[in-house]
Amino acid sequence: MTSSKSYSLLELSKLLETTLIGDGNAIVDNLKTIQDANDSSLSFVANQKYSKYLSSSKALAFIVHPNTIDGIDEGNYLVTDDPYLAFAKASSLFSSNLIKQNIGSVHPTATVFPETNLGKNVVIGPNVYIGPNCSIGDFSSIRANSSLVSDVQVGSNTHVHNGAVLGSDGFGYAPSKDGYIKIEQLGSLIIGSDVEIGAGCTIDRGALGDTHINDGVKLDNQVHIAHNVELGSHSAIAACCAIAGSTVIGKNFKMGGLSGVLGHLNIADNVTVGAHTLITKSIKESGEYIGIMPAQKPKDWAKSSIFIKRRK
Template sequence: MGTRLGELVERFGGQLMGDANLEVTGIAPLTDAGVSHISFLSNSKLRAQALGTAAAALIVSPADDEFIAAGYTGARIVTPNPYVYFARAAQYFHSLTAIVPPAGVHPTAFIGEGARIAATAHIGPKVVVEAGAVIGEHAVIDAGCYIGREAVVGEGTHFFANVTFHAYCQIGARGIIHSGAVIGTDGFGFANEKGVYIKIPQTGRVMIGDDVDIGANTTVDRGALADTVIEDGVKLDNLIQIAHNVHIGRNTAMAGCAAVAGSTRIGANCTIGGAANIVGHLTFVDGVHISAATTVTRSIGEPGVYSGPYPFEENSSWQKNAATLRQLHTLRERVRALEKK
């Protein structure tokens, strides 16, 4: 199935340079695009590839369009942010061929007493929905998922196969949770008496907003007394650990293998790099960006980029110190030579 360039512009905006009736069947990278594809240029370093692509049309920024207009013969959609335009176009092309699971409950699913499942929802094979749980309109619960007692799954949310969503947890509309994720496990809470650990009951919930993505095998612990909170628009990659009573602000994104210890509060529009570690009971303001593999041991009160395994610091300072560290061996030899003199 294809679509006209004019229809894309009607949906997503942009300035079309070329034939509005030209039909494209999909979107592809510059190097792989064929004569029926539209592609995109979001990195100016790839201008040479754009000039050589076989794509029928390109999504480009105004600056890149000025460069390639004379040498590229296909149509162009000029937009301030080609990568965002690509994302929206890719969603649209995917929707043209996506298989929508049928509404209804599979015969092998178990539905507990008092559970409420919208007529438009899809409940796959071997799913367990415990008593009192609520599954919203057009939600998709794939095979083998577990929905705990009185949990709530919002409209249009999709659980891929084998997601575990424990009792009393809630997720809003249009969420995505990938296979193997576990939401609402007990937090790591123990009191120590003379070397013996005494478990603290974890009685809070996990409260997840709208438009949240959670990757495969990521775990989010329920709160000890209050709730663990993940606000609207948060994106969590695979293999992330979110401990009890953590609060993550809206539109924050976190890359794979990161870990956040208990009761830390992360602001809105933050980014956390892969394998970063954040200790407990800290607070980040909005707009904090943590580089990959950084260990954060204190609260951050100013927006900015922070880096370093130990100790972490503002990124530009860390880069200077790292460059100095490379010269440490040479400096030592010079000092030894001076001492001999």
């Protein structure tokens, strides 16, 4: 989104809680990578491997760590021990955040159950459906084409991106001689505050108890979370992952894309799972877990595959 906002470096140094080196009256009007910057850009070096571009970049000013400019005696800098965090805060200053512009509005094309408990300053987007027994906390948003099916509590400052389905029926059936008999899902989905639910995610409400997505959780797009899962606070899950029913996951869980956790497991705090990995057992010890089959040329893969299958 092209921003029309501009700031002096003096203003920015205060807003971003950084130390200014250089011209406080200089005006920046956009935020760019060090390679794409123009002569009115603010840029940043969060990873030392990009510091080599400092001298050739066109940016007017840079957010940097003190070490990055050690021995450099010209240019404009906003200096901080955590340049990436200062960059994140700067991104908000240059964003024309549509949600903030529409605060407090329910789009006329949304279908919202009359008893829904809508907090202050919520945004309900176009074509959203909100069913019975739902509540939305202050400053939260439900974006276009999402559904809150039934019995969903959303905390404050939580954002549900487009096309997500929350509070859907969990996948539960009892086998019988007449085929599967559906287990009606009587529980709720309880989502904390400061949560983001990516586009196209699906999170089922509980079967008898509840599904819990705790404070500060961030879900990328197309993540699926089954009924009665508890996902610990400040967890971050990449795209296209799935967590099966009744699994309880601790705080600060991280998972790469296309990965999964089987049902009815317990996962400790501070566990990190690689991409394209399946967790099949409970994990008591924090740390990293990975189970990627290495990709090879077809001939080599065929040999590895036969070798793996022969181990009997």
